[in-house]
Amino acid sequence: MTPKIVPSVLTADFARLGEVVAELDEAGVDRIHWDVMDGTFVPNLSFGPDVIAACRPHARCGFEVHLMCNRPEELFPRYVEAGCELLLVHPETLRQPHQAYRSITELGARAGIALSPASPLSHVDHMLDLVDLVLVMTVDPGFGGQSYLAGMEPKIAAARAKLDTVDRAVELEVDGGIGPGTIAPAARCGADVFVSGSALWRYPSFAEGVSDLRERARSAVG
Ligand code: DX5
Numbered sequence: 001m002t003p004k005i006v007p008s009v010l011t012a013d014f015a016r017l018g019e020v021v022a023e024l025d026e027a028g029v030d031r032i033h034w035d036v037m038d039g040t041f042v043p044n045l046s047f048g049p050d051v052i053a054a055c056r057p058h059a060r061c062g063f064e065v066h067l068m069c070n071r072p073e074e075l076f077p078r079y080v081e082a083g084c085e086l087l088l089v090h091p092e093t094l095r096q097p098h099q100a101y102r103s104i105t106e107l108g109a110r111a112g113i114a115l116s117p118a119s120p121l122s123h124v125d126h127m128l129d130l131v132d133l134v135l136v137m138t139v140d141p142g143f144g145g146q147s148y149l150a151g152m153e154p155k156i157a158a159a160r161a162k163l164d165t166v167d168r169a170v171e172l173e174v175d176g177g178i179g180p181g182t183i184a185p186a187a188r189c190g191a192d193v194f195v196s197g198s199a200l201w202r203y204p205s206f207a208e209g210v211s212d213l214r215e216r217a218r219s220a221v222g
């Protein structure tokens with residue numbers, strides 16, 4: 001399977017977000033990752049649904065939203081209406097996780113379970129029939145530009161082993177500090193979707209970055 005490269009626009013120039021998502025789409029990204037922060041679950045603030053909706057017409061690729069907020073279930077319909085086709089949600093932010101993940105599917109979107117570094121993989125138990133993706137965070141949520149936590153690699157590998165027992169496709173995504181030096185080990189542990197923010201912006205162009213990262217992930221496993 002071809003590794004998927006999913007840029008986080010947290011690194012973008014916010015004054016020209018629409019143009020940036022168009023450039024990323026043109027560069028061949030698999031989808032775009034929106035980091036939503038509420039200043040409570042994480043000590044930072046970012047995009048509301050209206051910002052994402054305003055950017056939606058500028059790209060054809062899919063949008064995923066990573067909800068780093070408390071009580072995100074109240075916002076699910078707004079982010080789906082804004083054009084997000086995949087909602088990544090931290091289980092500890094939910095009052096009724098099982099019901100909440102099911103409600104995402106009922107809204108017509110796909111659901112992903114996001115795990116902070118300290119959150120155990122056991123959060124996905126009893127929930128795998130409801131989700132299409134497991135996200136293993138390789139930094140603490142809240143900010144771009146942090147260093148990749150190699151200590152998460154056994155968790156990525158354990159998630160891969162768990163997903164291999166499921167008889168449907170569930171993506172395994174990693175998020176945080178992913179770049180040319182870290183994508184190969186994450187891929188070898190079994191990740192197949194890679195969020196990249198600051199590292200992608202350091203390439204001469206998005207197209208070069210996307211193809212270099214994809215190739216590094218592909219050659220790491222093949
Ligand atoms: C952290 C976010 C990540 C991060 C990615 O809270 O969820 O998506 O910003 O950016 P880099 O690749 O710079 O770690």
Ligand code: ZN
Binds near residue numbers: 034066175
């Ligand atoms: Zn993220």
